[in-house]
Structure formats: structure tokens, C-alpha cells
Amino acid sequence: MKKKKDSMTIMIVPHSDKKTLSFFLDSKKISIVKYGVIFSLFLILFLTFNLIRYINLIKSENYKLLQENQNYKEMEHKIKEYNQQKKQLEDKINEVEKKLSKIEELEGKLNQVLKDNTFKIQDYGLLQQKTTGLSSRGDINRGELLLVLNDLNEKLAEKEKNLKNLSEALMELKERVDSIPGLWPVQGEITSYFGYRKNPFGRGREFHDGIDISAAYGTKIKAAANGVVIFAGYKAGYGYTVIINHNNGIQTMYSHASKILVRKGQKVLKGQDIAAVGSTGRSTGAHLHFSLLHNGRFIDPLTYIKKQSDQD
Structure with a gap:
């Protein structure tokens, strides 16, 4: 006995007076529809799964960006403080350079005094205290001159020491600034x-x-x-x-x-x-x-x- 093939008829009956529509589906068309439905379901599941993965990935990226942004803000704050310290160092260098210039100027005057054999003490305000009571003409004897010169040497040695210390401090400050x-x-x-x-x-x-x-x-x-x-x-x-x-x-x-x-x-x-x-x-x-x-x-x-x- 020959096996009967599966078939199906789909009818669409409108509520109006329009003609009833009918579609005849043989076994081959039924198989196509069945596999099409199965494929569509798998496609929907696949797309849904990847969409969820993509959404989770976006959320993860956004979280990382928020964390990075917070870290950057903290780092920018630290860098701002560091730049302020750098500016203070630069200002200090300028201040030290001005002081060095004054000391070098004073040192030059002292050296000029030591080299000048015809100087008068009253010409230099730094030594006026040491010449109180001397002749109003500015003339001093050999003993007094020796005392003044010894005092000059001591002051010059002290200025040279201070100059050296300031120079070393300046070099250290410059090295710190230039290392930034x-x-x-x-x-x-x-x-x-x-x-x-x-x-x-x-x-x-x-x-x-x-x-x-x-x-x-x-x-x-x-x-x-x-x-x-x-x-x-x-x-x-x-x-x-x-x-x-x-x-x-x-x-x-x-x-x-x-x-x-x-x-x-x-x-x-x-x-x-x-x-x-x-x-x-x-x-x-x-x-x-x-x-x-x-x-x-x-x-x-x-x-x-x-x-x-x-x-x-």
C-alpha cells in the first residue's frame, strides 16, 4: 500500500464579503517552512546572545573609563601640586640669583679696595663703622690700616663661603628643576x-x-x-x-x-x-x-x- 504524503491547506476567511483565500502546502513546502522557523529561532537566539554580550562589554568599557577618569583626576591634582612646587623652586632660583648678583657686586668692590693703594676708607659704606674716630682727612696709620685689612680679609672669606654655599644650593635647585x-x-x-x-x-x-x-x-x-x-x-x-x-x-x-x-x-x-x-x-x-x-x-x-x- 502506497504511503500517503503529508499535505496542508491554509485558509484565510475574511469577515467581509471578500473571497476566501486558501494556500495548499505539500510535504516539501511544509519541510521548508518548518526548517525556516527553526533557523529563524536559532538566528534570533544567536543575535540576542551577541547583543547581550555587546551590552555587557559596553558597560565594562564605560566602567573602566570612569575608573580611568577618576584616576586621571587624582593624578592631575598631584601634578598640579607638583607644578606649583616647581614654580616655587623657579622663584627661589630667581631670588638666589639676585642675591648672588649682589654678593658678586660686593665682592668686586672689596677686591677693588684691596687692590687700590690710594683708597680712602670713607668711600665705602661697609667700612665706615671701622673708621669711626679716624682722622677727618681719611688718613690712617699703618697699624690701623693693617687692622682694617684683616677685617676686610675676614669679611671677604665669609662672603666667599656664603657665595660658595649659595652657588651649591643654586646648582642643586637647578638640577631638580631641570630633572622635571x-x-x-x-x-x-x-x-x-x-x-x-x-x-x-x-x-x-x-x-x-x-x-x-x-x-x-x-x-x-x-x-x-x-x-x-x-x-x-x-x-x-x-x-x-x-x-x-x-x-x-x-x-x-x-x-x-x-x-x-x-x-x-x-x-x-x-x-x-x-x-x-x-x-x-x-x-x-x-x-x-x-x-x-x-x-x-x-x-x-x-x-x-x-x-x-x-x-x-
Whole structure:
């Protein structure tokens, strides 16, 4: 006995006087509809699952951004305090330089007095107290002159000692200030800022741990501050890189260089040439990738180093 094939008739009966519609579905069409429904259900489940994953990913990214923003605000506050201390140091240096100038002027006068055999004591206000009671003509005998000269030598020795101490203090202050990154390493336009950005090599977003400054291939890269080179070589992803250690847990990093001009362990000065602009490592073209770390953590260089317009 021949098996009867499955079939189905779907009828649509309108409430109006319009003609009743009927659709006949044989077994083949029923199978197509059945598998179509199953496929649609799986597609809906797949899309729903990925949508939930994407929403959770967005929430996670937003949370990370909020955390990073909070950390940046705290760091900016610390950097603001540090810059205020830097300004105080600079003001102190200016004050010390003025005092040094006065002392050098006084020292010059004292030296001139010692070299001048025909001087009159009354010409120098510093010695007027020592000449009280001397002849109104300004003439003094040999014994009195010897006493005044001995007093002059003592005062000069004291001034020289003070001058030396002030000079050492000034050098120490200058060293501290010059060890704070403040110089733009290369002149050029910022093409990529610090923080999350669109991945230039593919889809999605990635964290950019510095700023990219465009510059011609071979342009000399300068040290942002005094320090000691702790790395000079090839670094995965960054290409030829120089890392300089400064005071107070601060480090600066210069990447994608075409040539390195310093070696590990070398002391460098603010503004000294340390490398040349290139496009080594994970790079899209000639530029400097400049990063700044504080206690091992990447921070935005622009919150620490003055912008080019401020340095001009």
C-alpha cells in the first residue's frame, strides 16, 4: 500500500464579503517552512546572545573609563601640586640669583679696595663703622690700616663661603628643576592623544599610552629633562626606543625612532639629542610616540609638559 504524503491547506476567511483565500502546502513546502522557523529561532537566539554580550562589554568599557577618569583626576591634582612646587623652586632660583648678583657686586668692590693703594676708607659704606674716630682727612696709620685689612680679609672669606654655599644650593635647585620634564621633545602636530582611541590597524578600540607627534623622518629627538638612560634599544611594538629616568619616580619614553644616539647608563641633559624620528615597530608612518610614566604608571604627557604654544 502506497504511503500517503503529508499535505496542508491554509485558509484565510475574511469577515467581509471578500473571497476566501486558501494556500495548499505539500510535504516539501511544509519541510521548508518548518526548517525556516527553526533557523529563524536559532538566528534570533544567536543575535540576542551577541547583543547581550555587546551590552555587557559596553558597560565594562564605560566602567573602566570612569575608573580611568577618576584616576586621571587624582593624578592631575598631584601634578598640579607638583607644578606649583616647581614654580616655587623657579622663584627661589630667581631670588638666589639676585642675591648672588649682589654678593658678586660686593665682592668686586672689596677686591677693588684691596687692590687700590690710594683708597680712602670713607668711600665705602661697609667700612665706615671701622673708621669711626679716624682722622677727618681719611688718613690712617699703618697699624690701623693693617687692622682694617684683616677685617676686610675676614669679611671677604665669609662672603666667599656664603657665595660658595649659595652657588651649591643654586646648582642643586637647578638640577631638580631641570630633572622635571618640561621640554617638548620634537616640534610637530599631535596626531593621536593619550587614552582610548580607534585601533589604526584593525577593528575596535585600544589604549594609547602616550601622544603621537608628527615630524619628518630623521628629525632629532631631544630629552625632555635631565636624567639617566635606562633603556636604549628595540622594544616590541614600540620599535627603537629610549627610556630616561628622572627624579621623583618620573620616566619619559621616546619610541619608533629610526636611530638611537645614546646608550644605557648615559647621563643626558635637558634638550640633548637622544634619537632621530622614524617609523620602526608598530607604526603607520614617521612620528614620535612620546610617553610619560609616574611610579611605573602611564600618564598623559600634556598634563605634565607645557604645550608647544606655551613654550614659544
